[in-house]
Amino acid sequence: AQTVTQSQPEMSVQEAETVTLSCTYDTSESNYYLFWYKQPPSRQMILVIRQEAYKQQNATENRFSVNFQKAAKSFSLKISDSQLGDTAMYFCALFYDKIIFGKGTRLHILP
Amino acid sequence: GAGVSQSPRYKVAKRGQDVALRCDPISGHVSLFWYQQALGQGPEFLTYFQNEAQLDKSGLPSDRFFAERPEGSVSTLKIQRTQQEDSAVYLCASSLAVAGGVPYNEQFFGPGTRLTVL
Numbered sequence: 134a135q136t137v138t139q140s141q142p143e144m145s146v147q148e149a150e151t152v153t154l155s156c157t158y159d160t161s162e163s164n165y166y167l168f169w170y171k172q173p174p175s176r177q178m179i180l181v182i183r184q185e186a187y188k189q190q191n192a193t194e195n196r197f198s199v200n201f202q203k204a205a206k207s208f209s210l211k212i213s214d215s216q217l218g219d220t221a222m223y224f225c226a227l228f229y230d231k232i233i234f235g236k237g238t239r240l241h242i243l244p
Numbered sequence: 245g246a247g248v249s250q251s252p253r254y255k256v257a258k259r260g261q262d263v264a265l266r267c268d269p270i271s272g273h274v275s276l277f278w279y280q281q282a283l284g285q286g287p288e289f290l291t292y293f294q295n296e297a298q299l300d301k302s303g304l305p306s307d308r309f310f311a312e313r314p315e316g317s318v319s320t321l322k323i324q325r326t327q328q329e330d331s332a333v334y335l336c337a338s339s340l341a342v343a344g345g346v347p348y349n350e351q352f353f354g355p356g357t358r359l360t361v362l
Contacts, residue, residue, distance in 0.1 A: 137286075166348045176333060178287070178353035185348075224286050228348055231277075231300070234286030 135160045137227050139235035146215055147243050153200075154210040154238050156225030163187075166228040167201065169210045172237075173221040181223070184208065215242045248354035250336050256360045257326045265321045265357045269338030276319050277351060278311055279335040287335050293319060326361045333358045 136159045146152040158167065169181040184192045184201050191199050196216075200209045212219055220242045225235040249268045257263050269276050275294055279287035280303075290309070292300040295316035304311070308327075313319040323330055337351040 176356045176358075178335065178337075180350060183348070183350075226286075231289045231292065232287075232351065234288070236284075236286050 135162075135227055135229065135233045137225050137233050137235035139225050139238050141238045142236075143239040143241070145241040145243055148215060148217060150215055151211060151213045152215055152240065154212075154223055154225070154240065156208045156210070156235060158206050158208060158225070158227050160206075160227060160229065162229045167199075167208045168226040168228065168232070169197070169199070169208075170224045170226055170234075171219075171221045172224065178224075182210065212240075217242050217244060248336055248338050248352050250334075250354040250357050252357060253355065254358050254360075256362065258362055259327060260325055262322065262324045263326055263359065265323075265334050265359070267319045267321070267336030267338075267354060269317065269319070269336070270340075270352055271317075273338035273340050273352075274316075275339040275341065275349065275351075276313055277337045277339075278319070278321050279337065280305075281333040281335055281356070283332070290321070290334075323359075326359075328361050331359055331361045 138157045165186045167184045171179045171181045182192050182194045182197050191201050196213045198211045222237045224237045227233045251266045277292050278290040281287040289303040291311045293313040296313050308324045310322045333356040335356045336354045339349040339351045341349040
């Protein structure tokens, strides 16, 4: 079975700081995708960043970057220069034939 | 349309009532997915359509849940004899191509329908 675990239910950081969200996963597949999704209070799920498991280079998207450790099955998200608009639920997710989501981390960016 | 739309956005039902939730995917998208998101949880997969064919319904929690996509575009998720444990946000997502394996075809999510069963 495929599982995704997010061990931080809630986090708060000051605006402009850097924050790291943790995620571990389990799968028997060798080729898969990992994602971080953002869900603001409006509920629309937005893809923040994705990582293909066969690529060793960590994905980056502007202020968002990941630390992908395939052997350890770890996939953390780093948000640099955090902004008030980053306040949201963040879900780590794994995809092979369907998306499996973690339970989420609620992130508060404080002014 | 510009994105995935869902209606209604909010639905309140009395226990035992039947409800129907609608999803309008992005035009031309082949794949359509339904997810259930309980309060404080991540979304959980319910079912998947490729055009009009329902290829995976392994996530449907009971036979009270039924989904269809008769013409390969709009989809309806129907819940019969609703129970309090059905209260959740129901998310729909669509993607351009066939799902499964690699490469990944990005799923675009709708805003969801919040169902409250009293």
